[in-house]
Amino acid sequence: YPWETIKEYQEIIFSYYEGIAKISINRPHKRNAFTPLTVKEMSEAMEIARQDERVGVIILTGEGGEAFCSGGDQSVRGHGGYVGEDSVPRLNVLDLQMQIRRIPKPVIAMVAGYAIGGGHVLHVVCDLSIAADNARFGQTGPKVGSFDGGFGASYLARIVGQKKAREIWYLCDQYDAQEALDMGLVNKVVPLDQLEETTIAWCRKILDKSPIALRMLKASFNAELDGQAGIQQLAGDATLLYYLSEEAKEGKDAFLEKRKPDFSKFPKFP
Numbered sequence: 547y548p549w550e551t552i553k554e555y556q557e558i559i560f561s562y563y564e565g566i567a568k569i570s571i572n573r574p575h576k577r578n579a580f581t582p583l584t585v586k587e588m589s590e591a592m593e594i595a596r597q598d599e600r601v602g603v604i605i606l607t608g609e610g611g612e613a614f615c616s617g618g619d620q621s622v623r624g625h626g627g628y629v630g631e632d633s634v635p636r637l638n639v640l641d642l643q644m645q646i647r648r649i650p651k652p653v654i655a656m657v658a659g660y661a662i663g664g665g666h667v668l669h670v671v672c673d674l675s676i677a678a679d680n681a682r683f684g685q686t687g688p689k690v691g692s693f694d695g696g697f698g699a700s701y702l703a704r705i706v707g708q709k710k711a712r713e714i715w716y717l718c719d720q721y722d723a724q725e726a727l728d729m730g731l732v733n734k735v736v737p738l739d740q741l742e743e744t745t746i747a748w749c750r751k752i753l754d755k756s757p758i759a760l761r762m763l764k765a766s767f768n769a770e771l772d773g774q775a776g777i778q779q780l781a782g783d784a785t786l787l788y789y790l791s792e793e794a795k796e797g798k799d800a801f802l803e804k805r806k807p808d809f810s811k812f813p814k815f816p
């Protein structure tokens with residue numbers, strides 16, 4: 547596919563093709579483990595994709611075919627977080643997880659190879675996951691001295707159930723693509739050489755649909771788990787729709803024209 551580069555980065559590839567933005571971690575020599583810089587770049591790309599009106603769906607993936615992402619780069623893990631060039635320890639991937647949930651466009655994880663540790667959580671928080679037949683999933687936290695008790699625990703449990711989520715974290719086993727499909731952790735499994743083609747076909751089906759309906763559905767699916775923050779997102783979307791109405795415009799126009807608003811002509815629906 548003729549992907550065109552949206553912006554050049556050091557540790558990711560960020561490209562565009564027919565309504566789709568693709569954010570791909572480009573550290574295959576480390577199984578696409580992320581550093582603070584990788585996450586900073588992904589976060590900026592996600593924001594650009596959010597603002598870009600051409601983009602209706604985002605693919606999150608990793609380069610090389612052997613790994614989606616193997617989590618935080620343990621070689622830059624320091625005292626209190628992952629350390630970047632500024633010597634500051636960070637866990638900025640947690641902000642990226644929030645961004646993936648907040649962006650009002652579907653995000654699809656396109657998983658070839660390993661989705662492990664913090665890399666597994668990244669696919670978990672995506673709206674949909676499409677796996678190649680070589681995909682392998684798992685958490686490693688208790689083995690390597692880490693854990694993600696946020697979406698990595700609670701949202702994982704919503705997806706696969708409490709017993710299975712606890713098994714995944716307590717045992718740190720790996721699961722193949724078919725096992726992941728059986729437990730509802732991914733939406734589809736395809737041969738590796740059909741992964742991108744299938745993901746693009748899914749993106750195209752989504753791009754044919756109503757953007758506001760998709761936006762409302764994403765916010766609605768999130769609202770239950772995200773509590774007050776989820777309600778805020780959904781309520782913001784309701785405000786967006788209200789602003790589009792003549793009734794809301796009457797309030798604003800009356801203020802600007804220094805007159806009393808006349809809402810009498812608007813229906814009081816049962």
Ligand code: 2NE
Pocket residue numbers: 575576577579616617618619620621637639660662663664665686687690692693694
């Ligand atoms: C991913 C996995 C299972 C792949 O195994 P394999 O055998 O295919 O590859 P190998 O030889 O282990 O890895 C290839 C190279 O990539 C590096 C390796 O050290 C190796 O380097 P060289 O020996 O060739 O120099 N590499 C792979 N993953 C890395 C990583 N995460 N950090 C640094 N270097 C890495 C296997 O590699 C594996 O199990 N990787 C570690 C997975 C892991 O434990 N990730 C961190 C979990 S904690 C986390 O991500 C996290 C969190 O819990 C909470 C908040 C934020 C993050």
